[in-house]
């Protein structure tokens with residue numbers, strides 16, 4: 001199966017609306033990623049098919065779990081999971097934060113080239129980021145342990161905010177090491193089309209005070 005067909009079939013398996021248009025946008029994003037990656041080290045995943053499964057479809061598998069419209073992806077790197085979410089769901093308002101300026105420059109270029117109106121790129125350390133309004137959902141992938149992530153972003157978590165941390169196979173020790181004031185609602189297995197590796201989503205909220 002060629003890359004376009006693999007992407008198209010993955011989008012269908014994930015029930016993504018407007019799949020033709022989403023696939024076109026993602027393929028343009030992939031070209032920019034491969035182009036920039038020749039000069040800047042943005043991602044270790046460079047193969048056409050792997051970008052589709054490990055980056056695009058993996059990011060989109062989280063879509064049914066997003067709550068509300070204001071979504072923050074911190075430690076987004078080359079835009080995962082935030083940018084595929086913004087492309088697939090124009091009704092979401094995405095803010096993508098990373099402390100690495102070459103990555104946020106790349107992301108700004110993708111947003112401009114694809115004409116994405118629902119995505120803001122912020123170059124900042126998350127612990128210093130002070131948004132004007134709270135987010136409905138914070139989503140992360142491969143940023144740090146759960147306890148470290150919560151320490152970095154606790155100023156952004158209100159009682160109505162959901163944190164969704166994408167993980168491979170978190171250990172019991174990691175799941176049990178949450179700081180006081182937070183609890184795990186559920187650990188949801190994620191099925192990513194074309195990817196055999198174990199993936200899951202840890203859903204965390206703040207306890208009511």
Ligand code: SAM
Pocket residue numbers: 074075076077078079080081097098099100103124125126127140141142143152
């Ligand atoms: N989420 C992306 C993915 O799954 O492909 C990137 C993961 S990469 C391993 C971690 C990213 O977190 C890096 O791009 C790094 O610059 C960023 N990062 C680490 N600490 C950060 C902080 N305190 N604030 C914002 N970004 C941070």
